[in-house]
Amino acid sequence: MIDETHDRARRSWVDSANGHAEFPLQNLPFGVFTPPGATVPDARPRGGVAIGDSVFDLRAAVEAGLFSGLAARAAEAASGPSLNPLMALGAGPRRALRQQVFALLAADGAGRGQAEALAGRLLHRASDCWLHLPATIGNFTDFFAGIHHAANGGRRRDPNNPLSPNYKYVPVAYHSRASSVRESNVAVRRPSGQRKLPDEAAPTFGPCQKLDYELELAVWVGPGNRQGEPVEIGEAAEQIFGLGLVNDWSARDIQQWESQPLGPFLGKSFGSTVSPWIVTAEALEPFRIAQPPRPDGDPRPLPHLWDDRDQQQGAFDIALEALILTPQMREKGLAPHRVSQSNTSDLYWTVAQFVAHHTSGGCNLRPGDLFGTGTISGPTKAGWGSLSEQSADGTRRISLASGETRSFLENGDEAIFRAHCRRDGYAPIGFGECRGMIVA
């Protein structure tokens, strides 16, 4: 699975890509963007690939006839306003497209001559582009696989039994709302709703007082399956198009009051934010790791969720960060304050297990469906990926580098997520930011 596109020695003729912390030649994530109108006569949304500080325009490259074979089919599928048609094609065409884009952008690539001659049409400065949702999202399922997050929440309800009895058998999830998922940098309105604090006799309706973020990995589904035909665990990884970041914004006071007995509803559905670039399954190959062994005494998953190969290489080593930028920090020109650092190895289930479980009863997944992993928290406070964990549901305040304190988000605060993969012998890659500001 490792090929020349992972070779760290290869460089790009796009100078900003060489040594780029997020988008070097070895990453090549897909997204949807609108190029700047002034330079492109037909400035409609289309698929692109992030390369250094630029975006490589897949539609312009198709129009210039730069692709052949399977890659041409994939590039055409990625030329429109959503990546769903590319996602539907599965791994083969996607891999072929990656290899041909690599050959066009590599300094010693076979297609360099052709591509460089057309650079003015093919490359746009990323900061001049509008980045959109990468796909039309039919369904959004949010899992609960961050075991430290699950235990932190459960401990407040029952210190002796923080995890529900099903937790170690079932990749627990709820159906979240697809219509309100937005791309990074779209402001999120503070929701109003019913809430009843424990010391209040009756609920009231008004603005959320416990507005929180949840640091999660976004899993983008590829080809999907027919209804009634479950995806076997051994085939499930083939369903993964790629990964991004998602902020599952959470109105804790609304959620706490409404969730019994059917789970979160309006406390989550007012909005979710995804990062615009999807790091493909291919780009992540070097950063696959074994699923960490379950602690002694934990049950082995049932056979339909167990696959030796998935256990050996179905997890990812992705370092995650959650940061807050307050209006005061922006005014003073301060850097965002990092609240937590965690890693996707803190997930109790693999993404293949999500797919196998989700389809095990016959539910069909479709191209562009989105999974959240659940909040990814590390074992200690330094890794807790939501403010409700950091502030113990608002009972203590977090000190920020600016001298301010927070228990939950205030209007004007931005939550910023970042993710990076590093491994000796390979070029480090990043996911770009997932970012959103709370407004009144």
Ligand code: MN
């Ligand atoms: Mn969540």
